[in-house]
Amino acid sequence: MELRTDLHTHTLYSRHAYSTIEENVRAGREQGLELLGTTDHFSSMLYSDYMDNKHYQYFYNMNCWPREWYGVKLLRGCEVDIVDLEGNLFGHDINPAKGIIDKNINEADSLFGRVTRRLDYLIASVHMTDFAAKASKSRITDMYIKALSNSRVIILGHIGRTGLDFDIDSVVTAARDMHKLIEINEHSFGWDDSIYDRCKQILVRCAELNVPICVSTDAHISYDVGRFDNCHKLLESVDFPQELVANRNAKSFFCYMSRSLEKD
Numbered sequence: 001m002e003l004r005t006d007l008h009t010h011t012l013y014s015r016h017a018y019s020t021i022e023e024n025v026r027a028g029r030e031q032g033l034e035l036l037g038t039t040d041h042f043s044s045m046l047y048s049d050y051m052d053n054k055h056y057q058y059f060y061n062m063n064c065w066p067r068e069w070y071g072v073k074l075l076r077g078c079e080v081d082i083v084d085l086e087g088n089l090f091g092h093d094i095n096p097a098k099g100i101i102d103k104n105i106n107e108a109d110s111l112f113g114r115v116t117r118r119l120d121y122l123i124a125s126v127h128m129t130d131f132a133a134k135a136s137k138s139r140i141t142d143m144y145i146k147a148l149s150n151s152r153v154i155i156l157g158h159i160g161r162t163g164l165d166f167d168i169d170s171v172v173t174a175a176r177d178m179h180k181l182i183e184i185n186e187h188s189f190g191w192d193d194s195i196y197d198r199c200k201q202i203l204v205r206c207a208e209l210n211v212p213i214c215v216s217t218d219a220h221i222s223y224d225v226g227r228f229d230n231c232h233k234l235l236e237s238v239d240f241p242q243e244l245v246a247n248r249n250a251k252s253f254f255c256y257m258s259r260s261l262e263k264d
Helices: 021-030 053-060 111-116 137-148 168-177 193-208 229-237 250-263
Strands: 035-042 072-081 121-125 153-156 181-185 213-216
Touching: 021 035, 021 072, 035 053, 035 111, 035 121, 053 111, 072 111, 137 153, 137 168, 153 250, 168 181, 168 193, 181 193, 181 229, 193 229
Parallel strands: 035 072, 072 121, 121 153, 153 181, 181 213
Antiparallel strands: none
16 A cells, blocks of 8 residues: 555654754655645643743744645644643643734634644644543543544544553544544554554454544654555554545545535
8 A cells, every 4th residue: 555645744843853844845755755744743742831822933934835845745734732631632721912022912812723723734642641540431532532523633643552541433433423534653653562452453443443544654753754664564464445544645635634624
């Protein structure tokens, strides 16, 4: 199976990543990608003073990026943290008083609203799990479903590696019914065998329940953009249907993306 898109990648902005957007685009071209999505972290993990609006001007200025660069189509997104058991997303409860040049903000909107309204799509992921440490399986399941219901979220990120226990069938069928995508990503592998086994379990149920997925690298350096070696092996091991890989090429993903946004 050929994968011609990579929709989960990071640049230097994410602080623990190492490449520029141009380096990622060039790497994507070398790997034969048609479409690259850049999805830096929108999260409290980047700055201790994470409520300061100035830190997010990177997202505010993305309209200066070309829509096609070195022959690769370019989408503007972010990977936003799920921050509580209600499925709320980072910035939902932060209301900046000043803009990035210290002028007062007149129109009311949350930091989440200000950042994401300029973006093409969102990946919703859990990184810091303390808020869910004592939660039941059903509450974790509901959390993921509520996060998916956000109209800007198209992809539910790396649910196989968080260590959180949830009902797979409920989450993946909710994604299918809302025209959202379950992600399997390359960066999840190599940590420990339990993660591989969990991702395989999710993938098998997606195949059996006819649930579309998104296969991404979660690349944190340009070298990894468009490289899906472990994902290919996992897909082949379960004989996963090609037609359920929604981002197998640009045309397929754009079709699915339009359905997701139209549904919401």
